[in-house]
Amino acid sequence: VKLLEMKRNITIKDVAEKSGFSVATVSAVINGKNIVSPKTKTIIENVIEELNYHPNEVARSLKVSKTSSIAILVRAINNPFYLQVVLGLEEVAWKHKFEILFCSIGPNLEREEEYIDSLINRRVDGVVIATSTLDRQNSLQKLKVNKIPYVFVNRRPKKLQEHEWFVGLDNRKASKLIMEHLYELGVKKIAYLSGPREYSTFYQRYEGFLSVTEKLNITVTDEMIFESDFTKEEGFRITEQLLSIEDKPEAIFCSSDLLASGAYLAIKKRGLKIPDDILLVGIDNSEVTDLIDLTTIEPQAKEMGKIVGNLLIDLIEHGESSFDQETLLEPLLVVRKSTQLKK
Amino acid sequence: VKLLEMKRNITIKDVAEKSGFSVATVSAVINGKNIVSPKTKTIIENVIEELNYHPNEVARSLKVSKTSSIAILVRAINNPFYLQVVLGLEEVAWKHKFEILFCSIGPNLEREEEYIDSLINRRVDGVVIATSTLDRQNSLQKLKVNKIPYVFVNRRPKKLQEHEWFVGLDNRKASKLIMEHLYELGVKKIAYLSGPREYSTFYQRYEGFLSVTEKLNITVTDEMIFESDFTKEEGFRITEQLLSIEDKPEAIFCSSDLLASGAYLAIKKRGLKIPDDILLVGIDNSEVTDLIDLTTIEPQAKEMGKIVGNLLIDLIEHGESSFDQETLLEPLLVVRKSTQLKK
DNA sequence: GTGAAAGCGCTAACAC
């Protein structure tokens, strides 16, 4: 006799028994198959409600070899940019009934590979790599071997191999937009603060900058070009140095808002006025830009996330996508006071 | 004859056959059980390596009725604060080999409930609610019925029921810290800008503010107290209004940095100097505060995430936790120029 | 120390 029983999970079998139909039929109504009669459907749905039955997605995943989940790997940087990407990604994932696994690999390289292993074990259907290229080529290889599609977002490896996708900002164009804007303002002497050029983003921004200097007849000398970590501190340090030379630039073009905010502080400290004494621009349209009235580039991070999601889900569901191997988003110039010269 | 076969997944059975041992033994070595002889272990591990075998976590989850995953629900607000919480949460989750499902429910209330259903179906082991209380009591009820533990972070419902946990900032104390700081500076007339008091955070900050005004002999009249949405725009609007009256406050206490940054702009626009003409403080220690040299409160969001993680995993693994039902983090006063009076 | 076998909850042939 089993009078006392542990409160067992309710399964499809319970629903079948209680409704008087078979598990197959119940399964059909759960999955919205149209092969079941309306009356039966209603009966079963009622029982489901009554029993408070929740179909076990784990069992389903096992059976159909699909988890409807995608992982996004980010570095632990607290960069709001990636929050936006995740938000966009999440939005399209939700529409397709996919779940997002959020993976923040710190600076620890080993952890990266462990994470990948763990994701493979969990049989995620795809992964978004939001952290330049993975440092260990090994990790990418593992994904490939296990036929898990992945796409890079924002930063990319130098070379995209077969079955590798990328979506990010058109950084070259971003720089060009800014340069043309400065050109129209009559600026001829520009300082350029680059982030680490080993990152594709900064490399491309730098390329874009260089590519138009000639055409626009902009003076560019080595002492006007800097490369550093993209922190406020570095922006500050470099700008201080920059402002101490006699032949000051008319504008400072920072390849990221963080650098620009450092530059802003240095300019203020020196008692100079923006835009009267010097112009300042950044890239990223981060939260601070609005506050310090900085002209910048909106990178459309959320839109990026959406595209990544659609692309990846294409790849998962059809093994291919109509997106190009490389999708570039249009940079949007946001003009604020920092470049508004009074006539 | 089956000459052509689809590339089948490698399973534990393959490892068993190739190694000459049984699946049970292979399972034991995968799970690090000490009941298997060292030689056997080595042999099996080699085969695993050789076959590039990845244990199917989905099958395991089904068998052991545990997914080792926890979900975090946030509103779609692009609030970097929650990024920090997620980062902290992720850190402890990783240590315990849990995965984070990132769920961003937008303003849509229906979606909230659908999300909960989906999480139940996926059999997440626990959920973090980072979005005030869920608006539909129904959702909470569902979690409870399905014995999925959950904990609130940052915002909380008025009343914590049994089996409900909360971890957040000690908001009352945060306000007190600020007030005491202002008091020491000799400030007697303070304006207070509150966010929506329906949120527990703003309610508590307001309470904390009020509770010490008497003791510190601070003048507080109705026209010095405001409540609005916590946006930069509102901060700007209210401050403009505030500065137009004859009897200006000596300090503006904003219950969030966003409000404070709006206030900052309004003050600057009016040509007033901080801190010479007026003091300004906020709460949150967001990215902007450093830039505008704002005295504020560091809420320790990442630490919050860590505590939530430990608490929730306790709950999942032991059905209880040594944490109190309500855990409050110590607010940290960050003094910057906006309240540094020259002697 | 190791193996055989039952079963976790579901889906999808295939039968009727």
Place this chain on the structure above:
DNA sequence: GTGTTAGCGCTTTCAC
């Protein structure tokens, strides 16, 4: 339209 049943890949008693 509906039911029977074999497995998805794993863990875990219980023998040996």
